[in-house]
Amino acid sequence: MVKDPQNPRQSLAGPRARLLELSQEKGVSLAALSELLGRNPTYLQQFIRKGSPRKLEEQDRATLARFLGIGEEELRESQDNSYVKPPKRRDSGDWVDVPRLDLGAAAGAGRVPGDEAGFDAFRFSRRWLAEQGLESAQLSAIRVEGDSMEPLLNDGDEILVDLSPRPFRDGIHVVRLGETLMVKRVASTGAGRVALLSQNLAYPPVEVAAEEVAIIGRVVWKGGRV
Structure with missing residues (x-):
């Protein structure tokens, strides 16, 4: 203090x-x-x-x-410095509630991972999730902060992150690098290294050894204001 x-x-x-x-x-x-x-x-x-x-x-x-x-x-802010293992989603008939986390994943610098509880939920059609190949996904929703992933992901957008363990493939992921959490396009560059890429060309690529990066989950959907 x-x-x-x-x-x-x-x-x-x-x-x-x-x-x-x-x-x-x-x-x-x-x-x-x-x-x-x-x-x-x-x-x-x-x-x-x-x-x-x-x-x-x-x-x-x-x-x-x-x-x-x-x-x-x-x-x-310390309350931003957290991330969570996926809370159990609530299923109700034809609908699935996906927890929203009071958490921003920076599209630039990052967040320190910890524990975070859902404060709300998005309700998705079970049929729609199946059509997207997400019927068995472990999903949570977080918001994007910053402009380094524009125009693909804008500041304030909310993204669905699939935390199911899957083989890595290039794409948009929430990752942990050191003690920071961020959302980036992750691409393999060979020889055991990966590149963390921003959509906004004002932000240069960051290339690191693959073992330095923990893939938290793959971004599978986004929503935001027009």
């Missing part, structure tokens, strides 16, 4: 506390850091002291982390 010097009765925690602490250590005002992001001067003050926005955008986190010389994970 960190005390807010402008309001000693208020204790800050998580990325808000860390950002305030770093700005004080570096002698850089929150207004200057806000302008670094191309935001209005009160943007980070509102983030820290009023909780608006609820969390920093992916690109803003990356910019601040580079400037402050820290890992981007230090500026992520």
